[in-house]
Amino acid sequence: MDRLAELNEQAALHGLRVRGVFAPREDDAIGPLDGGRPARSVALLGNEGSSFWGAFAASPEHGDGERDALDRWSRRVGTQMAQRLGARALFPFGGPPHHPFQRWAMRARDLFASPVGLLVHPEYGLWHAFRFALAYADQLRETPAPAKPRSPCADCAARPCLSACPVEAFVEGEYRVPRCVEHLLANPQGPCVTTGCIARHACPVGQAHRYLPAQAQLHMRAFVAKLAGLR
Numbered sequence: 645m646d647r648l649a650e651l652n653e654q655a656a657l658h659g660l661r662v663r664g665v666f667a668p669r670e671d672d673a674i675g676p677l678d679g680g681r682p683a684r685s686v687a688l689l690g691n692e693g694s695s696f697w698g699a700f701a702a703s704p705e706h707g708d709g710e711r712d713a714l715d716r717w718s719r720r721v722g723t724q725m726a727q728r729l730g731a732r733a734l735f736p737f738g739g740p741p742h743h744p745f746q747r748w749a750m751r752a753r754d755l756f757a758s759p760v761g762l763l764v765h766p767e768y769g770l771w772h773a774f775r776f777a778l779a780y781a782d783q784l785r786e787t788p789a790p791a792k793p794r795s796p797c798a799d800c801a802a803r804p805c806l807s808a809c810p811v812e813a814f815v816e817g818e819y820r821v822p823r824c825v826e827h828l829l830a831n832p833q834g835p836c837v838t839t840g841c842i843a844r845h846a847c848p849v850g851q852a853h854r855y856l857p858a859q860a861q862l863h864m865r866a867f868v869a870k871l872a873g874l875r
């Protein structure tokens with residue numbers, strides 16, 4: 645089996661998807677892999693919609709009551725997959741400094757910056773994210789990446805994502821984090837926390853892939869806990 649097919653198969657066991665592959669450059673600061681070989685391919689692994697929720701909900705991390713359950717699950721699954729596949733795992737959390745997952749993802753596949761900063765996908769809209777990346781010494785993809793389609797935001801004149809936030813935390817190209825933080829902390833039972841970011845819900849793209857309520861709540865509660873520390 646080729647290495648990309650093997651990776652797809654292993655990822656699917658955890659409800660994860662290969663969310664693009666790119667060839668790293670020097671300025672990606674990935675460094676040498678075990679044995680001193682340079683990384684030649686990096687695969688991004690993550691969720692499309694709630695694809696990983698069943699696997700995560702059945703995991704020990706989900707039920708143990710400790711903090712950062714999803715990050716701990718991602719670290720365990722990513723580390724195990726890396727060992728099995730002869731790759732090195734890189735994580736989106738644990739910084740700063742942070743690995744630039746969004747910049748990498750735009751190089752790797754059909755993802756685009758949206759007005760609210762999250763990357764938008766033509767099918768999944770804003771309902772996708774990254775759990776880890778695997779750096780390989782091999783060339784994982786032999787055929788050239790498919791041509792990028794047009795960003796769905798290019799044809800969206802209404803831009804409901806920018807007007808939906810109750811505290812105007814998003815203006816084109818800027819995320820006013822303190823406004824969002826104050827609102828979430830002051831309204832822990834409000835819809836932003838219980839159903840997920842209202843600006844994200846307002847995007848008309850990928851509505852069928854909106855997160856399950858349990859997943860949306862987990863992300864927002866984890867986010868609020870982190871924000872309380874940032875204040």
Ligand code: B12
Binds near residue numbers: 744745763772817841
């Ligand atoms: C720091 C951070 C935050 C900070 C925001 C910092 C800021 N001022 O923008 C906080 C903690 C507030 C935050 C919030 C959220 N985040 Co965040 N965050 C990150 C993190 C860990 C690092 C980003 C970074 O600094 N990268 C380093 C630079 C060098 O790399 P870069 O690719 O060039 O990163 C740039 C973009 O990330 C951009 N950016 C990030 N957010 C926004 C928002 C706007 C409006 C704009 C214009 C730009 C922008 O700014 C970075 C610096 O240029 C990334 C994970 C990662 N490692 O990339 C997740 C990440 C960007 N976040 C993500 C998500 C999902 C969220 C939340 C929705 C969390 C949630 N509740 O589920 C919220 C969004 C707010 C909301 N109301 O919905 C996802 C985005 C997935 C996607 N579809 O694109 C990421 C990739 C994590 C993941 N595991 O997938 N986040």
